[in-house]
Amino acid sequence: MMGGQDRHPGWPAKTPVAATRAGGVRLRPLSRRDGRRWSEYRIADEAQLRPVEPTVQGDWADAHSGQMWRRNVTGLLDMARQGVLAPFAIEVEGQFAGQLTLGNIQHGVVSSCWIGYWVYSGFAGNGVATAAVGLGTDHAMRYIGLHRVEATVLETNTASRRVLARAGYREEGRLVRNLHIDGRWRDHLLVGLTVEETGGGVLAGLQRSGILPARLR
Structure with a gap:
């Protein structure tokens, strides 16, 4: 199930399936075939995505055309x-549902990614x-072999902050004007998680706490 290269263990790969109220969720390598759904979903969710991306x-719509998808996915x-990035599709019961990326992968004494x-x-x-973040974090630590995973999130993005907190990410500080979001430079909160804090894994912790079901119903 897991595969990869010596310089990039854990890619390409499919993760185990996590149970959610929507059904089974897993991560798999992003594919050029995902373009139609990517465009459809991103365009439909402009009101939710534009303020936080x-x-x-x-x-x-032009930025999420088929042509832009082909350019984006080729680069990813x-x-x-x-070996510097791991782009995944999020699947729910085999259907494309979104995207998760592990980026700026560094081994050695840094051993981290975002x-x-x-x-x-x-x-x-x-x-x-929540399931996707749990699966992605476990994959980064167990199969890519990283010590730390971090993320940046807008203070006003309460939904994403809640997801990251449930997965165990700690707030570590504020990055001032670090990303250009929706037309202006915005501060972000930096959150992080190290392998020592995950116990038997992030997904297992989410299941033990009852945030996610232990199995598909």
């Missing part, structure tokens, strides 16, 4: 082959994002 120049897969994700609103409120 890096600034898009021009029209939102190239970086995955270089995690970023989005989930289509049609799957929201069912634990999908």
Whole structure:
């Protein structure tokens, strides 16, 4: 189930399936075939995504066209082959539901990466994002072999802050004007998690606490 290269263990790979109220959730390598759903879902969720994501120049629909998808996915897969990034599709019962990326992968004395994700609103409120973050964090630590995973999040993005907190991420500080979001430079909170804090794994902790079901019903 797990595969990869010596310089990039854990890629390409599919994760185990996590139970949620929406059904089974897993991560799998992002594919060029995901473009139609990616465009459809991103365009439909402009009102939710634009205020929390890096600034898009021009029209939102143009920025999420098939042509832009092909450009984006080519770049992501190239970086995955270089071992610096792991781009995943989030699946719910085999259907594309969003995207999760492990980026700036560094081994050696740094041994860390960042995690970023989005989930289509049609799957929201069912634990999908929480499961995806749990699966992604476990994958980064167990199979890519990293010691630390971190994320940045807008202070006003309460939904994402809740997801990260449930997965065990600690707030570590504030990054001042570090990302250009929706037309202006915005502060972000820095959150992090190290392998020593995860016990038997993030997903297992979410299941033990009852945040996620232990098995599919």
